[in-house]
Amino acid sequence: MTVGVLALQGSFNEHIAALRRLGVTGLEIRRAEQLQSIAALIIPGGESTTMAKLAECHNMFPALRKFVKMGKPVWGTCAGLIFLANKAIGQKAGGQELVGGLDCTVHRNFFGSQIQSFEADLSIPHLADKEGGPSNFRGIFIRAPAILEVGPEVEVLAEVSVPSNKATNSNSSECSQELNKVIVAVKQGNLLGTAFHPELTADTRWHSYFLKMVSEVGEATSSVVTASGDSSAPGEHKYDLPIFLP
Amino acid sequence: MDISGAVTVYGNGAITETKKSPFSVKVGLAQMLRGGVIMDVVNADQARIAEEAGACAVMALERVPADIRAQGGVARMSDPQLIKEIKQAVTIPVMAKARIGHFVEAQILEAVGIDYVDESEVLTPADDVNHINKHNFRVPFVCGCRNLGEALRRIREGAAMIRTKGEAGTGNIIEAVRHVRSVMGDIRVLRNMDDDEVFAFAKKIAAPYDLVMQTKQLGRLPVVHFAAGGVATPADAALMMQLGCDGVFVGSGVFKSGDPARRARAIVQAVTHYNDPELLAEVSCGLGDAMVGINLNDDKVERYANRSE
Numbered sequence: 001m002t003v004g005v006l007a008l009q010g011s012f013n014e015h016i017a018a019l020r021r022l023g024v025t026g027l028e029i030r031r032a033e034q035l036q037s038i039a040a041l042i043i044p045g046g047e048s049t050t051m052a053k054l055a056e057c058h059n060m061f062p063a064l065r066k067f068v069k070m071g072k073p074v075w076g077t078c079a080g081l082i083f084l085a086n087k088a089i090g091q092k093a094g095g096q097e098l099v100g101g102l103d104c105t106v107h108r109n110f111f112g113s114q115i116q117s118f119e120a121d122l123s124i125p126h127l128a129d130k131e132g133g134p135s136n137f138r139g140i141f142i143r144a145p146a147i148l149e150v151g152p153e154v155e156v157l158a159e160v161s162v163p164s165n166k167a168t169n170s171n172s173s174e175c176s177q178e179l180n181k182v183i184v185a186v187k188q189g190n191l192l193g194t195a196f197h198p199e200l201t202a203d204t205r206w207h208s209y210f211l212k213m214v215s216e217v218g219e220a221t222s223s224v225v226t227a228s229g230d231s232s233a234p235g236e237h238k239y240d241l242p243i244f245l246p
Numbered sequence: 247m248d249i250s251g252a253v254t255v256y257g258n259g260a261i262t263e264t265k266k267s268p269f270s271v272k273v274g275l276a277q278m279l280r281g282g283v284i285m286d287v288v289n290a291d292q293a294r295i296a297e298e299a300g301a302c303a304v305m306a307l308e309r310v311p312a313d314i315r316a317q318g319g320v321a322r323m324s325d326p327q328l329i330k331e332i333k334q335a336v337t338i339p340v341m342a343k344a345r346i347g348h349f350v351e352a353q354i355l356e357a358v359g360i361d362y363v364d365e366s367e368v369l370t371p372a373d374d375v376n377h378i379n380k381h382n383f384r385v386p387f388v389c390g391c392r393n394l395g396e397a398l399r400r401i402r403e404g405a406a407m408i409r410t411k412g413e414a415g416t417g418n419i420i421e422a423v424r425h426v427r428s429v430m431g432d433i434r435v436l437r438n439m440d441d442d443e444v445f446a447f448a449k450k451i452a453a454p455y456d457l458v459m460q461t462k463q464l465g466r467l468p469v470v471h472f473a474a475g476g477v478a479t480p481a482d483a484a485l486m487m488q489l490g491c492d493g494v495f496v497g498s499g500v501f502k503s504g505d506p507a508r509r510a511r512a513i514v515q516a517v518t519h520y521n522d523p524e525l526l527a528e529v530s531c532g533l534g535d536a537m538v539g540i541n542l543n544d545d546k547v548e549r550y551a552n553r554s555e
Contacts, residue, residue: 007281007518008281008518009280009281009282009300009302009518010278010279010280010281010282010302011277011278011280012280012281013280014277030518030519030522045277045278046278046279046280046281046282046302047278047279047282047302047303047338047339049297049300049337049338050282050300050301050302050338050514053298053299053300053514054300054514054515054518057300057511057515078278079278090337091337092297092336092337092338093294093335094298108337109337112359113333113339113359113360113361114275114339114360114361114362114385114386115267115356115359115361115384115385117267117271117274117275118271119268119270119271140270140271140274142271142274142275142278143275143278143339143361197274200270200274200277239464239465239466240464240466241273241277241464241466241468241469241470242460242464242468243270
């Protein structure tokens with residue numbers, strides 16, 4: 001099972017470290033042709049505008065859309081969630097290209113600037129059912145997006161309460177006035193999206209949940225994949241940043 | 247002071263947590279910037295160019311370091327109005343510089359809603375002894391360093407991100423290389439050191455023992471580590487990445503060059519594909535004039551890096 005991590009910019013090292021803790025090697029994906037060698041893809045957190053620009057430069061969007069259409073599992077965290085959404089609001093002037101596939105509307109930078117970034121305990125009954133462990137998860141939200149609307153086929157996995165003052169702070173006053181809960185984790189078929197950053201916590205349940213999605217697909221199609229295309233120098237050990245959460 | 251009378255020297259984690267904004271959230275934004283380029287901009291138009299080129303954040307300034315050098319005088323925090331305009335113009339994070347030790351400038355920047363404060367030696371220092379106590383702020387800070395001891399002292403003061411100082415506004419990479427090599431070299435020495443020797447090493451580099459030990463265990467700085475000061479070409483940026491940095495600040499290098507939009511795009515690509523010489527060759531082609539550099543052998547050139555310890 002080969003899992004790729006889109007390594008254009010952002011927290012790809014953290015995702016690879018989380019996969020390593022589960023005994024899986026993550027491949028850094030920087031070019032469109034490398035997508036052919038992987039069974040599943042994680043699109044990490046980062047600046048979605050930057051990642052979209054870099055993907056556009058190398059003409060990766062058609063390959064990414066094809067990857068999603070083929071039904072291979074893809075997980076987007078934060079910026080990656082924006083990539084996967086069919087519609088994003090609050091984009092930069094001129095907009096940005098999206099991969100799409102996840103039937104939902106995402107509000108970029110919903111909670112405001114860095115001062116409004118926060119940690120919150122999320123209730124995750126579905127994940128706790130599948131992966132065990134406590135029924136809550138410490139979500140880290142960094143200039144995070146939120147999911148405003150979902151289509152009928154989308155399964156909501158987690159929500160976060162937005163205090164009314166926070167809702168008025170955000171620049172989306174027209175749609176968040178009476179809103180007190182926003183969706184922050186969804187699943188649709190083989191697509192998983194989280195607005196927070198499981199890669200920044202020691203709790204690897206979201207990663208193992210995604211890996212189970214990958215192995216389910218692998219069993220169905222019995223695809224054999226080989227590891228190749230890692231652009232980092234062989235034998236080079238990357239040191240990980242500490243995790244500041246228990 | 248804790249009302250209960252219980253004293254915790256360093257709090258729960260190795261780095262003291264403040265209740266208002268946990269360190270994980272402060273470091274988290276820096277982690278989202280990894281593998282990216284942060285560009286100095288002086289107005290909303292330049293900020294838009296940087297965003298279009300793929301910068302992961304912009305640094306809002308009144309003058310780029312090269313102009314601060316050329317014009318002299320006291321360099322201070324930018325006009326908050328300018329910062330607000332730049333914030334309006336882009337969706338990527340906006341950083342701004344405060345003078346070393348000038349905690350009121352930092353308070354103003356926090357009030358403006360800036361995403362990251364750079365306590366920078368490029369501005370004229372306000373305090374020649376103390377840095378800002380960065381634990382008191384909800385907004386995260388990035389600070390400069392020339393060596394491992396300086397980096398860990400800044401982290402103890404609450405910096406959630408470190409950049410090497412280099413020599414800003416010179417377009418000369420030599421100081422940045424010196425500082426990155428010094429930090430990385432010290433970490434390599436530390437990794438091979440007996441645990442018993444770490445106490446004396448911590449004393450020698452004048453850094454808190456617990457952070458030195460944490461650095462030894464991790465094999466890297468415990469926060470995100472960018473390079474800065476003198477980056478002018480895509481090759482300079484890739485050099486910093488290959489030396490082990492997490493990302494790059496480009497100050498005067500972009501907007502003091504012949505074709506800023508193109509150079510900015512090339513530097514962003516060079517940071518993403520830093521290990522791919524063929525792609526580096528491709529993006530380095532036909533970028534027009536690079537900024538005019540300053541030779542640092544000249545004693546008359548002021549060394550900003552030595553303005554703080």
